[in-house]
Amino acid sequence: MDNAIVTSLVSVVIGTVFFAILAPIVGCLLDGIDRKVSARMQGRVGPNILQPYWDVRKLLLKERASVNTTEGTYVNAALFFALVAGGIFFSGGNFLLVVFVITLSSLFFIVAAYSTRSPYAEIGASRETLQVMSYEPMVLLTSVAMFMIAGTFNVSGLFTMSSPLICGGWAVFAGLLFVLTIKLRKSPFDISSSHHAHQEIVKGITTEMSGPTLAKVEIMHWCENVLFLGWVGMFFVYGGLPSVLLGVLVAVVVYFFEIWIDNNFARVKWQAMLKWAWIVAIVAGGLNIAVLAFF
Amino acid sequence: MSQHTVIPFGPQHPVLPEPLHLDLVVDDERVIEAVPQIGFIHRGLERMTQTHDYNQFIYIAERICGICAFGHSLGYAETIESLLGVEIPPRAEYLRVILHELSRMHSHILWLGLAADAFGHEALFMHCWRLRERILDVFEATTGGRVILSAVIVGGMVRDQDAAMLQMIKDTIVGIKDEYGQLVNTFVNDSSIRSRLDGIGYISKEDAMRYGMVGPFARASNVNNDVRCLGKGGYGKLSTFDPIMDTSGDCFGRAKVRALEVLQSADIIEEMIDTIPGGEVAIPVKHAPEPGAQACNTLEQPRGECYYYALSNGTKYLERMRMRTPTSVNLAGMAMALKGCDLADVNMIVLTIDPCISCTER
C-alpha cells in the first residue's frame, strides 16, 4: 500500500515538473496562434505568434505595485495548484482529484481579486464565481460518465480500454465542449476577464493585478488551457499510443472551433450563461449518464 | 441583505469614446442611480471669438470634435452667412450636402463598430472600421484631410470637385453598400447581439419629448426632430426625404435607426451627385456684420439637431458664438435610461446615445 502511494506521489511530482516546463510553452504558442487567427478572421494582420511570450516577459520585469501583499500570495497558490492539477492529469492520475484541484486553483484566483477591495475587481470576481458555478456541474458529470464507461477515475486506465470514451459518452463530450467556451474564457462567455471584457468592467478580475502577479496569472491561464484541451483529447484515447496523436489532433481542431465561435458571437450576460450551462449539463450530461446506467 | 457600492465609471474607461464620468450606485450588478458629470475636456472654444475673426473661427469650429468636424464647420458657416445676409451659390449647397452625408455615414459606421465592441463582438468592430476607412479615403481624395476636412468657408466651399471626383465618390458608395448590408444583417439577426440590445434602456415617446431628446436617440422612440425635413440648403432640393423612425425605443431600435440611416445617406449622396448644378462654389465675403445683428441656425448632425447662435458687435470679431450640440440635451435622457439597468448594460446605454462629449463641452 505504502509503495503505491509513494509511486503515485513520485509520479505526480515528476508530472508536475514536466507540466510546469512544457505547458507554459505549449500554452504560449496556443495563445499566439489564437491571436493570429482571430486577427486574420477580422481582416487584420495580427501580432507575431511569440507575442504572448514577450508580453509575459515584460510583465515579469515590471516593478511590484500591488495594493497589498496577500494578492500575490493567493495568485502564487492559484498557479501552484494549477500546475499540480496538470501534473496529476498528465501523469495518469485521478481525474476527479484533477477537477477538484483545478477548482481550488480558481477559488484562490477569485479570492485574490476580492482581497484588493476594488469595485471592478470585486465585480469581476463575483462574475468569475458565477462562471465556476456554471461549468462545475458539467465537469462533475463528465467525471461520473468517465467512471461509468471506463470503470476507473484514473486517466492511465484509459489506455487499457478497447474503445475511446467518446463512443459511450458523446453527449457528455458535447456538453463538455459547451462549457469549454466558458473555461477558455471566450465569447460568448468571456464575462469575467479575458482580453476583452474591458468594455464593461475595465479588466474585471485582473484589474488590480499588474507586473509579476499578472504574469503569473497569464501563465496560469496558459496551463489551464493546455489542461482543458487535454480533457478534450482524453475522450479519444484508448488502447495504444497512436490514439494520443488522435487526441491531440481533436484538441487542436476544437481549439480552432473555439476561436471561430469567439469571433462570431457577442458576449452574453451572466444570467444567460448560467442558465444555458446548467440546461446543457442536465440535458446532455444527465441523459448520457441515464443511458449508461440503464443500458 | 444587499449593500450599495458606488462604481466610478469613467472618465478613463476603455468603452467610452470620450471622457464622461458616471457615478453608478450599484446593488449587486443592478444600477439604482447614475449621476453624470462632464467637464474633463472643456477647452473654452467659444471664447476664442475674441481673438479670431469670423473667417478664422471656422477652423476652430471644425476642431470641436473629430467625428462631427464637417458638421460644425457647415453649421457655423451657415450661421454667419445668415448673419451677413449672403446667399451662397447652389453648387456649393450641393457639395456641402454631399460631404455632410458622407460625414454622417462615417460617423454611424464608426458608432456601429463601437457598439459591437461594447457588447463583445470584436470581429464586427474591426469590420465596421475597415469599411469606414474607405469613406475616409474618399475624404482624403476630395478635401485633403481624413478627419478635419477644412472644406467649408463662409461664402461657399474652398475648392470645387470635378466630375471625375464625383464619380469616384459615387462608385465608392455603391461599392460599400454590399458589404455594409452584410454587417447590418449580422446586427439585426444574431441572437447573442439581440440579447444584449433588445429591451435595454427603454425610453417611451412621452419621456423622449419631455427630456427634449434629439437625433436618432429620439427617432428610435418615434419622436421626429429631424431638421433635414425642413429643407434648408441642399436638403430642400431632394426629391423626397423621410426620416427613419422606429417605435421600439430601446437600444436595438437606436442601432437599427442608425444602421438604416447609412443607407439613406448613400441614396441622398447619389441623388445629389446626379443632379448637381454647375457654377462657382464660393462668393467672396469680407465685410463685417451689422452691430447688434444676431442669427441662429439649426443643422441635423449625425447625433441630432445642432443649434448655432451668432451675435455681432459691428467688427469682424463676433461678440458671441454658440454651438449647442445634441449630446447636451441627450444627457438627461441617458441619465434616466440608466436607472434600473444591469451593470453590463451601462456601456450599451451610454453608447446608444452616441455621446460626443467634446462637442458638449467645447
Next chain:
Amino acid sequence: MGHNRTFQDVAVEDLLDLATKLDKDGWRAVQVLCTSTDNGIDLTYSFARDEDLANYQVRGVTKDTQVPSLQGMFLGLFPFENEAKDLFGVNITGMVLDFAGEFYQTSMSEPMTILSPEAKARKDKAAKAAAAKAAKESKEPKDGAGGALTEEEIEAKVAGLPPEKAEKLRTALRAKAQKAGKPAEKPAPKAMTEEEIEAKVAGLPPEKAEKLRAALLAKAKQASEEQQA
C-alpha cells in the same frame, strides 16, 4: 427653408409663466445660452416646435437677479443652466440637478465674463473712437451756431480775467474767428529759388535728380503765379 426663427425679449419675472405655457403647448426646449455684455448677462432661451424656433432673451441679468430654473418642466436644460452658473456666474435658483459650481471645473471662476487682452484693447479703442465722434458731433453745433465771434464779443469774454490769460484767450478766439469766418485754406507754398532746388537734387542719381528738378521747378512756377495773383 429651415426653422422659422424669431427673437423676442422677455423679462425675468415672466420667465416661469412663459415656460409653463410653452410646455403646455408642446414646445421642446432647445438650449439656454448666455452673452456677456456691459450691462450684465443676456440669457437666450430657445424653444422649438415643428417648424418654429423661438428665442426668448432676458437682458441684463446681474448677480443679484434670481433667475428661476426651468428644469422642473424641461429636464434636458440641466447642462446649460449649470454651465450658465459655472462659466457666467448667473444666479439660477431651484435647479433639479444642481452641481453646485462643479459641473465645469475651471481654474478661474466665470471665465466667459473675462475679456481677453486683444478683445479688451479692441473694445477700448472702439469706445474711444465712438466717444470722440459723439463729442465732436455734439460740439460743432455749439460753435457753428454762434458763428464767428466779433471783437466786442471777444472783449466781453476776456473781461474779468487776469491780463496774461486774457491775452492768450483773446488771440485764441481771434484765430478761431478768423478760421470760422474764412474757409480753411492751405498756406501758400513758398516759391523755391533755383539754388534751393539744386541743393535738394544734389546727391541723387541722374534720372531721379532730373525728375525731381522738373517737378520742383513746376511747383515753384505755380506758387509764384499764385503769389502774384
